[in-house]
Amino acid sequence: MIITKVSVTSVAQLKNHIFLLKCNSSRLSSEFKAGQFANIKVSDSSFPLLRRPFSICDIDQDNICFMFTVHGEGTKNLSDKKQGDLIDVIAPLGKGFGIDEDFDHAIIIAGGIGVAPFPLLTKRLAGKKVTTFLGGRSTNDIVTYGLENMKIATDDGSMGVKGNVVDLFATHLDELRDEKMKVFACGPTPMLRVLQQLLLRENINGEISTECAMACGFGICQGCPVENSHDETKYLLVCKDGPVFNVKDVVL
Numbered sequence: 233m234i235i236t237k238v239s240v241t242s243v244a245q246l247k248n249h250i251f252l253l254k255c256n257s258s259r260l261s262s263e264f265k266a267g268q269f270a271n272i273k274v275s276d277s278s279f280p281l282l283r284r285p286f287s288i289c290d291i292d293q294d295n296i297c298f299m300f301t302v303h304g305e306g307t308k309n310l311s312d313k314k315q316g317d318l319i320d321v322i323a324p325l326g327k328g329f330g331i332d333e334d335f336d337h338a339i340i341i342a343g344g345i346g347v348a349p350f351p352l353l354t355k356r357l358a359g360k361k362v363t364t365f366l367g368g369r370s371t372n373d374i375v376t377y378g379l380e381n382m383k384i385a386t387d388d389g390s391m392g393v394k395g396n397v398v399d400l401f402a403t404h405l406d407e408l409r410d411e412k413m414k415v416f417a418c419g420p421t422p423m424l425r426v427l428q429q430l431l432l433r434e435n436i437n438g439e440i441s442t443e444c445a446m447a448c449g450f451g452i453c454q455g456c457p458v459e460n461s462h463d464e465t466k467y468l469l470v471c472k473d474g475p476v477f478n479v480k481d482v483v484l
């Protein structure tokens with residue numbers, strides 16, 4: 233874990249409210265695992281006080297990339313950054329996706345901005361078969377940067393099939409079932425909850441990247457608990473034990 237200042241290389245608007253921020257990462261290691269995150273100081277002033285967590289989206293030559301949706305003050309500040317601005321980051325944080333297991337087919341399932349960790353995962357999965365299921369409310373939420381072999385669902389049907397991404401994945405289960413697959417998922421908690429039920433019911437190996445509000449980002453403040461499914465008296469920390477968990481290990 234390093235605390236450092238990185239300089240902004242570019243800020244690109246991918247969709248109305250979705251941005252890709254590239255920063256020079258020569259002061260950071262490039263050995264990040266897909267699914268790890270950075271805790272970013274989004275403003276030079278004391279407001280917002282807390283850093284904001286963002287998945288490491290991609291490592292592109294000397295750049296570390298973050299993809300984000302503008303929600304509030306913090307992400308608005310990030311979207312206003314200019315080339316050469318310095319940003320204070322703590323990275324890499326958390327545990328990433330496990331890619332060393334025995335599987336032939338990686339199934340990526342992303343809802344909305346949950347797509348953010350998957351360009352780097354796709355790079356790290358080079359040589360494996362990858363299918364990516366992407367979902368969003370409408371075409372405005374669908375970003376395909378750095379992804380491969382996509383199947384798309386939107387709530388309003390403006391892109392891909394009409395419906396949600398977990399249902400889309402379920403319609404492909406019969407053809408996927410014979411393969412040694414592993415699911416990698418990230419998205420809003422309600423989507424992950426439904427997916428978790430499906431994976432557990434069908435006994436499919438999978439990992440999910442969970443989201444919650446964070447403060448320190450590395451296990452000190454105890455502010456990001458998630459229930460441990462093996463022992464309801466114990467909790468796990470999203471920042472330190474996650475954000476990526478085996479689908480069997482957490483109660484969403």
Ligand SMILES: Cc1cc2nc3c(=O)[nH]c(=O)nc-3n(C[C@H](O)[C@H](O)[C@H](O)COP(=O)(O)OP(=O)(O)OC[C@H]3O[C@@H](n4cnc5c(N)ncnc54)[C@H](O)[C@@H]3O)c2cc1C
Pocket residue numbers: 269280284285286287288298299300301302303304305306307308345348349442443444445446475
């Ligand atoms: C491990 C981890 C990785 C993350 N990676 C990314 C990423 O790669 N890209 C990204 O865009 N976001 C990511 N997030 C979420 C991101 O941290 C929040 O969107 C960000 O903190 C919002 O900050 P803000 O100051 O703009 O909004 P705030 O002022 O904190 O919130 C503004 C409003 O938006 C709502 N809001 C905040 N976050 C979300 C959310 N995630 N979904 C829906 N509503 C929300 C709040 O409830 C509030 O109403 C990640 C979160 C975690 C825990």
Ligand code: FES
Pocket residue numbers: 445446447448449450451452453454455456469470471472
């Ligand atoms: S954010 Fe502080 S312990 Fe997780």
